[in-house]
Amino acid sequence: FLNPLTQNWEMSEISTSPLAFFDAQKGIQNILSTIKYPEFASDSKKYWNIEGFMPSSALSPLIGDTINNDVKVIVWIDKKSFYLTRAVISGKLNKYDDSKDESIIQRIISLSRFDEKVIIENPLK
Numbered sequence: 001f002l003n004p005l006t007q008n009w010e011m012s013e014i015s016t017s018p019l020a021f022f023d024a025q026k027g028i029q030n031i032l033s034t035i036k037y038p039e040f041a042s043d044s045k046k047y048w049n050i051e052g053f054m055p056s057s058a059l060s061p062l063i064g065d066t067i068n069n070d071v072k073v074i075v076w077i078d079k080k081s082f083y084l085t086r087a088v089i090s091g092k093l094n095k096y097d098d099s100k101d102e103s104i105i106q107r108i109i110s111l112s113r114f115d116e117k118v119i120i121e122n123p124l125k
Contacts, residue, residue, distance in 0.1 A: 009123040030058070032050070032075070032084075034054045034055060034058040035050065035052040035053070035054050035073060035075075036052055036053045036054065036070065037052050037053060038050050038051070038052040039051055039052065041074055045079075046078065046079060046080075047076045047077060047078060047079060047085070048076070048077045048079060049074060049075070049076055049077075050074070050075050050077065051072070051073070051074045052072075052073060053070040053071065053072055053073065054070060054071060054073050054089075055068075055069075055070055055071075056068070056069055056070065056071050056091075056092070056093045056094075059071075059089065059093060063093055063094060064094070065094055065095075066093050066094050067092060067093065067094055067095060069091070069092060070091075071089050071090060071091035071092070071093060072089070072090040072091055073087060073088070073089050073090075074087070074088045075087045075088075081114070083111070083114055084111060085110065085111055085112065086108070086109065086110050086111070087108070087109045088106060088107075088108050088109075089106065089107045089108075089109070090102070090103060090105065090106050091103075091105060092105060093105075093107070
């Protein structure tokens with residue numbers, strides 16, 4: 001994976017791979033099933049925006065160890081395909097999130113180019 005802090009490629013365990021979290025068959029279900037108090041944040045022509053809270057532990061397949069709390073989440077669901085296309089997660093997820101103002105801690109996940117064939121090469125070779 002590309003380390004966002006160092007901008008260097010690093011080896012990671014399969015258990016922390018985003019592919020483990022965003023399984024093509026289960027991704028939306030896994031995320032949406034953990035959202036507490038879901039509400040429609042907005043309803044545009046193209047997307048449903050659903051806002052709520054989820055336990056940070058629901059994201060442990062993506063980021064590893066988490067702390068025991070809930071985080072705010074907003075998801076974008078494409079109305080035509082029903083694909084999850086974006087998620088904004090706000091709040092502390094792990095011990096490395098040390099900001100006193102939790103509202104400024106955000107992780108944005110964008111998903112696109114569904115069903116396209118992609119060749120993934122090891123950048124460390």
